[in-house]
Amino acid sequence: xxxxxxxxxxxxxxxxxxxxxxxxxxxxxxxxxxxxERQLGFGNVRWFATPRRLAVLISNVQLQATDQLVEALxxxxxxxxxxxxxxxxxxxxxxxxxxxxxDQLQEFETPKGTRVGLRNTVAGANTSASLNDIxxxxxxxxxxxxxxxxxxxxxxxxxxxxxxxxxxxxxxxHGEILGLATGNSTRGHRFHSSGNIALARPEEYPEALAKxxxxxxxxxxxxxxxxxxxxxxxxxxxxxxxDEDLLDEVTGLVEWPVALTGSFEERFLEVPAExxxxxxxxxxxxxxxxxxxxxxxxxxxxxxxxxxxxxxQVIAGxxxxxxPRLSDAAFFFETDKKTxxxxxxxxxxxxxxxxxxxxxxDKTDRVAKVAAGLAERMGSAPxxxxxxxxxxxxxxxxEMVLEFxxxxxxxxxxxxxxxxxEQDVAAAISQQYWPKFAGDRLPDNATACALxxxxxxxxxxxxxGIGQPxxxxxxxxxxxxxxxxxxxxxxxxxxxxxxxxxxxxxxxxYPDGIIxxxxxxxxxxxxxxxxxxxxxxxxxxxEVFKAVSARNISxxxxxxxxxxxxxxxxxxxxxxxxxxxxxxxxxxxxxxxASHNFGEVxxxxxxxxxxxxxxxxxxxxxxxxxxxxxxxxxxAALACLAGLREPVDAFFDGVMVNAEDAALRNNRLNLxxxxxxxxxxxxxxxxxxxxx
Numbered sequence: 174x175x176x177x178x179x180x181x182x183x184x185x186x187x188x189x190x191x192x193x194x195x196x197x198x199x200x201x202x203x204x205x206x207x208x209x210e211r212q213l214g215f216g217n218v219r220w221f222a223t224p225r226r227l228a229v230l231i232s233n234v235q236l237q238a239t240d241q242l243v244e245a246l247x248x249x250x251x252x253x254x255x256x257x258x259x260x261x262x263x264x265x266x267x268x269x270x271x272x273x274x275x276d277q278l279q280e281f282e283t284p285k286g287t288r289v290g291l292r293n294t295v296a297g298a299n300t301s302a303s304l305n306d307i308x309x310x311x312x313x314x315x316x317x318x319x320x321x322x323x324x325x326x327x328x329x330x331x332x333x334x335x336x337x338x339x340x341x342x343x344x345x346x347h348g349e350i351l352g353l354a355t356g357n358s359t360r361g362h363r364f365h366s367s368g369n370i371a372l373a374r375p376e377e378y379p380e381a382l383a384k385x386x387x388x389x390x391x392x393x394x395x396x397x398x399x400x401x402x403x404x405x406x407x408x409x410x411x412x413x414x415x416d417e418d419l420l421d422e423v424t425g426l427v428e429w430p431v432a433l434t435g436s437f438e439e440r441f442l443e444v445p446a447e448x449x450x451x452x453x454x455x456x457x458x459x460x461x462x463x464x465x466x467x468x469x470x471x472x473x474x475x476x477x478x479x480x481x482x483x484x485x486q487v488i489a490g491x492x493x494x495x496x497p498r499l500s501d502a503a504f505f506f507e508t509d510k511k512t513x514x515x516x517x518x519x520x521x522x523x524x525x526x527x528x529x530x531x532x533x534x535d536k537t538d539r540v541a542k543v544a545a546g547l548a549e550r551m552g553s554a555p556x557x558x559x560x561x562x563x564x565x566x567x568x569x570x571x572e573m574v575l576e577f578x579x580x581x582x583x584x585x586x587x588x589x590x591x592x593x594x595e596q597d598v599a600a601a602i603s604q605q606y607w608p609k610f611a612g613d614r615l616p617d618n619a620t621a622c623a624l625x626x627x628x629x630x631x632x633x634x635x636x637x638g639i640g641q642p643x644x645x646x647x648x649x650x651x652x653x654x655x656x657x658x659x660x661x662x663x664x665x666x667x668x669x670x671x672x673x674x675x676x677x678x679x680x681x682x683y684p685d686g687i688i689x690x691x692x693x694x695x696x697x698x699x700x701x702x703x704x705x706x707x708x709x710x711x712x713x714x715x716e717v718f719k720a721v722s723a724r725n726i727s728x729x730x731x732x733x734x735x736x737x738x739x740x741x742x743x744x745x746x747x748x749x750x751x752x753x754x755x756x757x758x759x760x761x762x763x764x765x766x767a768s769h770n771f772g773e774v775x776x777x778x779x780x781x782x783x784x785x786x787x788x789x790x791x792x793x794x795x796x797x798x799x800x801x802x803x804x805x806x807x808x809a810a811l812a813c814l815a816g817l818r819e820p821v822d823a824f825f826d827g828v829m830v831n832a833e834d835a836a837l838r839n840n841r842l843n844l845x846x847x848x849x850x851x852x853x854x855x856x857x858x859x860x861x862x863x864x865x
Contacts, residue, residue: 174214175236177342179204179300180375181308182221182228182359183351184336190224190425195316196331197222197391203311204229211298211307212238221379221389223428225363228389230378234341238297245271250280250287264289301341305348305355308339312351328352336360340375361385362428364479386429386480395424398476401432402460405474409434411462413474416454423458427478435459435492436472441499444506447583448573452498455579459495505572506587513592514585517567524569529687530635533566539682540565544627546678551668553619554597561601561624564589568602582606597621608658615665622662626670629655630679637696638680638688656700660707663729672697673727697727704732713740716860723857731805738807739856745811747818748861754821755852755859758845761830771846778840783827787820788844795851807855814852821848 181204188196201220208215208231216233247253247267255261260268260275268275271291278289312330320329328334328351339347339355347355358369359378365386372381379389388394399415406413424430441449446469453459459473473495481487521534530536541562548558568574568585577584586603590596601621605628607614616622636642636650643652663670676693701722708718713736721735742748779785794816801810830845832838852858 176214176216176233177236178340178375179215179231179234179304180228180338180340180372180378181304182226182336182338182378183312183330183334184226184338184360185330185332185334187224188222188227188332188425190422192316192331193222193224193425194391194421197227199315200227200311201229203314204231204307207303207307207310208234208300211300211303212241213298213300213303219379219390222391222425223387223389223394224426225360225428226389228338228378230375234300236300236341238299240297241295242292243295244281244290244292246281246283246288246290247278248289249285250289253278253289301344301347304339304341305350308347308350326352336369338372340372343374362387365429388429391424394427394430395420398424398427398430398432401430401476402474405432405434406460406462409462409470409472411464411470411472413460413462414450415460419454419458419460423476426458427476429478429480431477431480431484432474433477433484433488433491434472434474435488435495437492437495437499439471441503442469442471444499444503445573445580445583445587448502448506448577448580449499451577451579452502453495455577456498457491457495459491501576502573505576509571509573509584509588510591514564514567514588514594515592517570518563520570521566527635527639529639530683533569536631537563537566539679540624540627540631542682543631543679544623547626547670547675548619548623550670550674551619551623553623557595557597557620558601558623558627560594561598561605561620562627564594564598565602565605565624565628601625608661610654611657615662622666622668626659626662626675627679629659630675631682633659633696633700634676634679634688634693635683637699638683638692640689642695642699652699653703656703657707660700660703660729664733667730669728669730671727672700672729701732704729704736708736713737714743714862716862717743720856720858720860723860724853734805735807735856738811739858739861741808742811742815742858743861745815747815748858750818750822751815751852752858752861754818754825755849755857757825758849759857759859762842762846762849765842769842771843772839774843774847775840778836779844780837781828783820783823784841784844787817787824787848790817790820791844791848791851795847798851798854802854811855817848 197220214235215231219230221228248263253264281290317331323333334351337350337353337355345357357372382389402413450461453473459475462470462472475491522532524533526533526536541559544558544562545555548555573584574581582603586599589599597620601624604616604621605624607616616625680693717739726732798810798813830841
């Protein structure tokens with residue numbers, strides 16, 4: 174098998190830095206997929222992405238795919254000819270579709286009888302001939318939300334393209350891509366290199382670019398930046414805070430990274446550190462530094478795209494740029510402190526939360542009542558939760574948050590402390606939006622939990638109540654995220670709250686006529702359904718959650734405990750038999766008339782040894798299981814009930830439930846009902862499919 178190395182590179186104007194990594198990976202995947210679809214083998218795959226290029230280098234690419242023997246089956250032999258022996262319309266149509274005459278069709282023996290068909294040898298794909306289509310296909314599948322045109326051309330791409338390299342070994346003539354003829358000439362760094370760089374072989378690509386001051390490998394460049402930033406920080410006895418998203422973005426901004434350390438006046442450290450970090454990170458793409466205690470230092474590390482002969486001037490330029498931004502933050506901070514958060518509360522009336530649900534002041538008043546009610550149920554101070562809720566949205570009106578949107582909540586924390594508010598109140602204002610995303614931290618005090626829950630429950634009930642629940646991919650009020658946040662707070666903070674009760678509390682805050690009837694039940698069903706995705710991520714089978722949800726439990730913490738208990742139960746050797754037995758019992762009981770009266774098991778009517786043994790075991794194990802259930806120890810309770818496997822199996826093997834004697838029959842039904850009710854105190858395990 175003959176192979177060679179493949180190189181494809183798109184040379185562009187500066188690509189969007191935040192999207193560069195995803196574009197590079199997608200371009201690689203598209204080229205690989207194109208080879209795989211044509212059954213062309215290949216070896217090691219490397220991808221490259223810099224601000225000015227996307228590239229893929231693949232070793233040992235098969236130059237010609239193996240010929241394939243393709244068998245196409247047509248109609249059955251008896252349907253292929255009519256009574257006169259002539260070809261039927263079905264056979265003629267099949268032959269036409271295959272591009273042959275009917276007389277060329279062959280007979281094939283299949284498990285379903287003899288059929289006519291055709292066996293052809295299809296030539297394997299030629300890599301050189303297919304390369305243009307492979308590249309075009311990969312380009313079309315790139316995740317580009319909006320493509321642009323340039324010059325007089327009608328070609329579209331994310332940025333103007335200036336050169337295209339497509340080399341299969343030494344062969345570089347593969348037609349036009351994005352309006353440009355393919356070749357073997359790439360380009361180096363915009364400032365440290367000039368002119369085209371002709372490649373004799375694809376393998377030369379990484380080294381040739383390195384000589385031209387381009388680190389083409391995205392991951393290699395990313396690691397270089399991390400290492401350089403850490404070295405710069407170490408020189409100051411500090412630690413660099415390296416945000417992974419920022420690191421990706423900076424990697425997408427440079428081709429030849431050079432780390433430089435700058436500084437700013439210590440007076441700016443009087444401003445909340447989060448505002449300074451926001452200025453450096455979001456606007457200037459700087460990495461900030463902290464000391465051993467985690468306190469912000471008046472320094473930053475920036476990544477230049479050139480190796481300057483006078484780096485001092487580059488540093489000074491960056492310091493001049495950041496100073497006005499920090500000055501603005503300091504000005505906003507001092508100005509905002511002149512007006513207390515409490516004084517800003519009336520101004521919330523001028524901000525609309527949602528047209529039908531009122532202003533932010535209306536929402537704040539509702540949330541304050543709900544937060545107080547939740548705090549009381551949680552055993553914490555309702556007055557602190559109410560106070561935190563009253564002030565929770567006021568920092569949205571401050572200059573700081575208007576300039577730095579990511580400071581909402583954080584700014585309120587600092588202003589609350591300045592105003593002399595309780596520490597719990599200030600912390601709750603800061604933590605009201607936690608968790609912001611999957612896996613994010615949770616509020617760490619009861620007041621913050623009450624506020625975070627109240628705010629989200631008010632939004633959920635309100636938006637559902639006016640008939641605007643999430644549909645498909647549209648979720649403008651982020652209700653999915655709000656639902657999961659509520660569940661996480663209740664479960665992970667061990668808050669044994671009743672979700673029905675909490676939703677009713679939130680609905681009570683709205684004036685009559687705003688919330689449609691049945692809205693709280695709709696919200697409840699929607700939120701409980703979020704558990705399904707939660708448990709999928711934990712690799713807990715869907716039927717485990719189904720078994721618990723069948724009990725209509727309304728306390729999320731209780732649901733969590735039951736689900737994990739049932740999941741543990743499914744690992745027991747007795748689980749499959751007991752699940753099947755419960756299913757059998759369920760089917761028997763469901764067939765009874767709805768008016769059937771159940772009663773206690775009468776030991777005098779137990780005749781067979783198997784039913785006596787089951788009744789005895791049921792009585793003794795029920796006592797132990799109920800003791801566990803009183804303490805919500807569901808795992809222990811189910812482990813105890815696993816001991817019923819043998820007597821249950823023996824009962825169904827040796828006892829006729831539907832006895833002719835009505836008294837015996839009803840007593841046995843009562844025994845089965847007692848068995849089922851005992852398991853139902855945890856979950857409906859008849860829903861389980863164990864060992865499938």
